Amino acid sequence: MHKAQWLLLLSATILMACSDQPVVASAAPSPAELAKPPVSQVVTVRLDIEVGPQGEVLSARLAAGQADTLFAKAALMRVKQQQFPLRTEQQQPVSYWLLDHAVTAGSAQTLATGNN
Amino acid sequence: MKKLLSTLGIASALLLPLTSQAGVIRHDRDMQEHINMAAQSQFDAVGRLLFSTSAGNWICSGTLISSSFVLTAAHCLDDVTTSNVTFQVGGLLYSGAQWLVHESWDGADLFAGNDLAILKLMGNVGNVTPASIYQGNNEVGAIGTHVGFGASGTGLNGATLPPGTKRAGNNRMDVVDSTFLTGYSHDRIIWTDFDAPTGTLPSQGTDLVPDSGFLEDPLAFFGFTSGGALDLEYSIAGGDSGGGFFLNENNQWYLAGVHSFGAGVDASGPNASYGDFSGSTRVSSFTNWISGAQNRLSVSAPGTLALLAMSLLLLPLRRRVRG
Numbered sequence: 001m002h003k004a005q006w007l008l009l010l011s012a013t014i015l016m017a018c019s020d021q022p023v024v025a026s027a028a029p030s031p032a033e034l035a036k037p038p039v040s041q042v043v044t045v046r047l048d049i050e051v052g053p054q055g056e057v058l059s060a061r062l063a064a065g066q067a068d069t070l071f072a073k074a075a076l077m078r079v080k081q082q083q084f085p086l087r088t089e090q091q092q093p094v095s096y097w098l099l100d101h102a103v104t105a106g107s108a109q110t111l112a113t114g115n116n
Numbered sequence: 117m118k119k120l121l122s123t124l125g126i127a128s129a130l131l132l133p134l135t136s137q138a139g140v141i142r143h144d145r146d147m148q149e150h151i152n153m154a155a156q157s158q159f160d161a162v163g164r165l166l167f168s169t170s171a172g173n174w175i176c177s178g179t180l181i182s183s184s185f186v187l188t189a190a191h192c193l194d195d196v197t198t199s200n201v202t203f204q205v206g207g208l209l210y211s212g213a214q215w216l217v218h219e220s221w222d223g224a225d226l227f228a229g230n231d232l233a234i235l236k237l238m239g240n241v242g243n244v245t246p247a248s249i250y251q252g253n254n255e256v257g258a259i260g261t262h263v264g265f266g267a268s269g270t271g272l273n274g275a276t277l278p279p280g281t282k283r284a285g286n287n288r289m290d291v292v293d294s295t296f297l298t299g300y301s302h303d304r305i306i307w308t309d310f311d312a313p314t315g316t317l318p319s320q321g322t323d324l325v326p327d328s329g330f331l332e333d334p335l336a337f338f339g340f341t342s343g344g345a346l347d348l349e350y351s352i353a354g355g356d357s358g359g360g361f362f363l364n365e366n367n368q369w370y371l372a373g374v375h376s377f378g379a380g381v382d383a384s385g386p387n388a389s390y391g392d393f394s395g396s397t398r399v400s401s402f403t404n405w406i407s408g409a410q411n412r413l414s415v416s417a418p419g420t421l422a423l424l425a426m427s428l429l430l431l432p433l434r435r436r437v438r439g
């Protein structure tokens with residue numbers, strides 16, 4: 001091949017690689033390339049929870065180091081509606097503290113959705 | 117060019133039928149009011165964004181901001197397998213040519229407030245007036261209008277019906293300061309809550325927070341100034357991503373937000389039921405990026421750079437052959 005032709009071919013190859021032209025996939029994507037689902041973000045907050053003899057929440061407060069944020073307040077609100085395992089001492093139900101306990105305060109999710 | 121994704125497409129303009137469905141609204145309001153609101157001319161620039169990934173076909177929304185550029189959410193266009201992007205507006209369907217996802221969008225952190233992308237269309241839209249970008253800072257307290265193609269339902273049970281119909285509704289722009297979230301300090305998200313009308317009982321719905329006061333003004337429960345349910349109170353839902361959150365200032369309509377996510381603290385999660393929250397990317401925080409992105413996409417039209425560069429490279433070769 002003539003030198004000029006080689007130069008032309010080389011130039012064209014480099015330019016194709018650098019241009020904004022799309023690359024058309026010739027094969028189906030592998031499982032690793034599958035699209036991710038809509039983005040979800042779960043917010044957890046750590047609480048100190050006083051659990052009563054019947055498993056009910058007697059009181060709850062933010063654990064040390066937890067900022068008093070919207071989701072922290074939501075976690076405090078939600079945890080008061082929850083039931084926890086019973087504990088007994090000498091076969092008698094007792095109250096106890098769960099310290100630095102992670103509680104789901106809420107979640108967020110993007111709003112793209114399927115159109116199949 | 118990591119974030120600049122391109123796709124081949126054939127410019128097309130097809131007449132599409134319009135369908136009619138519902139949306140996530142107050143349970144004591146007629147959906148037709150929201151469909152009528154969405155049909156007002158100031159919201160003509162909001163269109164339906166359809167695309168495919170290796171996981172299936174998807175729907176988002178978007179807003180035309182110039183004759184050939186659409187502002188939408190980053191998470192709608194950030195997948196490497198995205199293809200067949202089309203935008204329907206003004207009764208016509210346009211193929212997506214290229215798009216640019218905001219460089220700070222990491223695909224995971226919704227609360228960081230960078231969920232923004234720009235789509236360049238193949239061809240110009242001639243029959244729709246583009247939306248004006250809001251550049252002020254008076255969002256908080258303004259009554260905004262959400263416009264999109266999201267899923268349907270009422271606040272009692274959230275989004276339960278499929279998306280696809282253009283609809284609109286109002287919500288107060290409550291908060292932009294994200295410092296109420298641990299670890300965040302920015303003002304790039306417009307937060308709203310979905311207020312239930314006075315007298316709504318938690319038992320009327322599914323998995324609502326069991327507190328009527330909370331449902332009627334969720335953000336007030338957390339100490340924010342918010343306000344009760346508006347006449348056409350509305351929450352965004354699946355399919356509304358990328359849609360427009362508009363405000364009216366001095367009798368001029370502006371695009372102030374781009375729908376990004378829903379959030380919830382009840383047992384049903386972010387399903388757009390009463391008491392849920394939503395976040396829209398605050399457009400006024402990104403005016404420079406938006407104009408810059410349009411410039412980048414205008415310059416980098418497919419093949420243009422390559423043809424120009426090839427011409428320049430071949431020029432000396434041509435001279436040498438002649439000599």
